[in-house]
Amino acid sequence: MKYCSSLAALAAAAFAAPLAAQTLAEDASAFGARQSVENLSISPSGDRLLYIQPGAQSDETIYVVDLANGGAPTPIITMNEAQARLNWCQWATEERIVCEIFGMQDSGGVLLNFTRVMAISADGSDTEMLTPSSSYKTMGVLQDGGDVLALDVEGQDSKILMTKRYIKERCEKTRLCNDKEGLGVDAVDVENGRARPVEDAALRAVSYMADGSGQVRVMLAGDTAASGYDGSDYRYLYRRKGESKWYPLSSVDAGGPLSVGFRPVGIDSEKDVVYGLERKNGYDALYAFALDGSESKTLVMALDDVDVDGVARIGRQRRVVGANFATERAYTKYFDPQLEKLADAFAKALPGNPSITIADASADENELILIASSDTDPGKAYLFEKDTRSLSELLSLRMPLDSRSMGKMKPVTYPAADGTQVPGYLTLPPGSDGKNLPAIVMPHGGPGSRDVWGFDWLVQFFAARGYAVLQPNFRGSSGYGSAWFGKNGFQAWETAIGDINDAGRWLVSQGIADATKLATVGWSYGGYAALQSQVVDPDLFKAVVAIAPVTDLDLLREENRRYTSYTAYDRMIGNGAHVQNGSPARHAANFKAPVLLVHGTLDQNVTAAQSKLMENRLQSAGKSVDYLEFKGLDHGLVHSQARGIMLKRIGEFLEANLAF
Secondary structure, three states, X not given: OOOOOOHHHHHHHOOOOOOOOOXXXXXXXXXXXXXXXXXXXXXXXXXXXXXXXXXXXXXXXXXXXXXXXXXXXXXXXEEEOXXXXXXXXXXXXXOEEEEEEEEEEEEOOEEEEEEEEEEEXXXXXXXXXXXXXXXXXXXXXOOOOOOEEEOOEOOEOOEEEEEEEEOOEOOOOOOOOOOOOEEEEEEEEOOOOOEEEEEEEEOOEXXXXXXXXXXEEEEEEEEEOXXXXXXXXXXXXXXXXXXXXXXXXXXXXXXXXXXEOOEEEEEEOOOOEEEEEEEEOOEEEEEXXXXXXXXXXXXXXXXXXXXXXXXXXXXXXXXXXXXXXXXXXXXXXXXXXHHHHHXXXXXXXXXXXXXXXXXXXXXXXXXXXXXXXXXXXXXXXXXXXXXXXXXXXXXXXXHHHXXXXXXXXXXXXXXXXXXXXXXXXXXXXXXXXXXXXXXXXXXXXXXXXXXXXXXXXXXXXXXXXXXXXXXXXXXXXXXXXXXXXXXXXXXXXXXXXXXXHHHHHHHHHOOOEEEEEEEEEEEOXXXXXXXXXXXXXXXXXXXXXXXXXXXXXXXXXXXXXXXXXXXXXXXXXOOOHHHHHOOHHHHHHHOOOOEEEEEEOOOOOOOHHHHHHHHHHHHHOOOOEEEEEEOOOOXXXXXXXXXXXXXXXXXXXXXXXXXX
16 A cells, blocks of 8 residues: 555645635746646556656756655756756666656757756666767767667666667777767666667668567668658568568658558557558558568557547556547547556546546556546546555646636537538636637647647636637648648648638627637647738737747748758648748738737747747738747747746737737
8 A cells, every 4th residue: 555645735735825816927827837747657666656846947856756655755856957858757667767858959050959868866866878978079969869669678677778879970090980870779777878789770760669578679761862851751660579680561651741651659569569550531540560470450440530649558568558539538448448447437436527547557557647637627646556446646737726717628619611510629717608708719739730628728827817718620630530631731721721710700600709809829830820810811810829830831941941851841831822822921911910929049840030020020011019039948938937927928918909
């Protein structure tokens, strides 16, 4: 029996806040704060827990909890780097923790992201960098710090399996240099960082997959054009158990709007199959490909209205236990009947009929870390012990919001101009009658993405401030099959933006929104859509907020010419009249609504030059525009204080321009 009953109370005390926090500044701070608990991981024995707790700025602290004996969470190390953060941490052994660091740097005017993997003792001592270091001889920049393929390597204690990026070195006047190039795999000792190659560097290798015993079984190989850019054709290769020879598995054509071919997503060691996604009747379906040499392929799951998104995996060996998909809500269809029953029982037993996610498991899977969350609940973590069938609350994921009322997220459909029924989600302010409200249409990013039912801090901030929020899954969204995705939301922008504008018109026609208090807010592609809505119908929305938006499609293409992914961007944007007509910065004269632009200076996805161009064009056209810039932050603005500042500024902007 684990002693964790006081853990939630101890952690919550640090985040206690007055219930009367209702001012704009207080709401902005509370909703803008990052999750107070991220990345829960349980040790192999199930006796210890770790999690990451972000601070107000760039600081992040790793905590360890003794579940076996009880006690308060113990901070073991704090990372405080302005341009780097912890991506994840996991228990490698009972005494050693492995973490991945993500960072962004400006290298001679070129933004480069990088990852590094390190190991640390459970008491915070003895830090060891597992990513190999570069030297002055290295002929390039090491961005890829390695992916952890397996936490357990059969017969090798304290070893994990990691990919290793080889970059050639200058070999002038010496033979002590590396002349290899490509991606290989090493067995790395987390105690001392020593590595033993298990897979030699392959020039065309993009990634690898390992089975539960730590054997490399699948390789993704790409084609690189003479220009140095990534190509559009990929090949998957597989190995039979215990062999070293590679055999063809599948070919994938990524040259169209959506990739075509069998794309592996997870290996089942016991069944000796690799699960993968492939199109069936226009939707992604889940298949199992036999790795025993028979090469049989079996349909596991297919739906006739949405895509299968991937597989659910648990535990140290990332055991495949189900298939994920989303209709109005996100679901997991468990292959394991016991887990199916457990998930159903938890959802019924916990308040609010939450979604249940198995976040981690001990080595024997007796202890499970569960996350229960919903549209109105940011989430709580629980420990379930199978042998005693006990369920204990561990931690709340957003402690500053524990006492707050949230708006319910209701699935809706509305008609587009051509009669197509467009799905989306409507969130009303808590306690509202849903009539004549200030309202926001909030298109998602992507464009290859979709909104799903669940807690959304940005939506709930607006609901707390009295706004109705509609999130449309417009045509061009992913998850609804290839026909719905079409050419993508850039090349078919007229359809996507038409659906988004129709969302605003529907809010008004239903009496939900006051037409004089209708705004649009978007992030990334959503920011692009918010701006482009003004090009199409400048009278519809009375205020526009665009966070990290694309504003010129040709500029987006050219900004990526310096990266190997240029070909993918070039395909996504395409050529034709839509490049000119679908670039809001080229149509600033059309705008009537005031615009607020928000961007981070280290945004590699969509550079800050996009917002600066939009600002300049709007100013030159005599339009109302404000620009909020965050130095040293990237696309997600992953910084509690910065997000709080942004939300306060957005709140003030909307209140001023909607007379609310």
